[in-house]
Amino acid sequence: MMAVREAVIALRPLILALCLAVAAGCGSGTSPEVGVGSEGTPDPVLVAGRSVYVDRCASCHDADGSGTGSGPRLNQGRLSQAYPDPDDAAEVVANGRDRMPAFGGLLSAGEIDAVLRYISEVL
Numbered sequence: 001m002m003a004v005r006e007a008v009i010a011l012r013p014l015i016l017a018l019c020l021a022v023a024a025g026c027g028s029g030t031s032p033e034v035g036v037g038s039e040g041t042p043d044p045v046l047v048a049g050r051s052v053y054v055d056r057c058a059s060c061h062d063a064d065g066s067g068t069g070s071g072p073r074l075n076q077g078r079l080s081q082a083y084p085d086p087d088d089a090a091e092v093v094a095n096g097r098d099r100m101p102a103f104g105g106l107l108s109a110g111e112i113d114a115v116l117r118y119i120s121e122v123l
């Protein structure tokens, strides 16, 4: 019995490393692509919104918008539920709030609208 216990103790750093790797894996993955619309092509605004999301938002809100330890969940209707008026969400993104950085200096109003449309219509 003693040997098993010692082995577990000896393997602790490895077990910890594996747990961390699994946890990090949860935050990765790819943001869903924009589907083809009624015209047979993806909406270019949503495609632009996806690229802003991948570059600027996914690190904290996760690739699929399900949230991470650094940012809350935004997907599956959460955004429009919290912000029935999209202008209010745009204001949070432009001005930041608490640990949410301000993007007003980095993104145009059009890019902010596009990323919010991507979040609410695709994620």
Ligand code: HEC
Binding pocket: 052, 053, 056, 057, 058, 059, 060, 061, 070, 071, 072, 074, 079, 082, 089, 092, 093, 097, 098, 099, 100, 101, 103, 115, 116
């Ligand atoms: C550095 C991490 C970080 C990044 C990058 C980030 N956010 Fe956030 N975001 C947060 C945090 C933290 C909050 C919660 C703020 C609070 O508690 O007031 C938040 C809140 C929000 C909210 C409000 C959610 C709610 O339920 O009220 C929206 C909308 C939002 N973020 C959108 C975005 C968008 C769009 C981007 C990319 C342009 C982005 N965020 C990038 C950390 C981040």
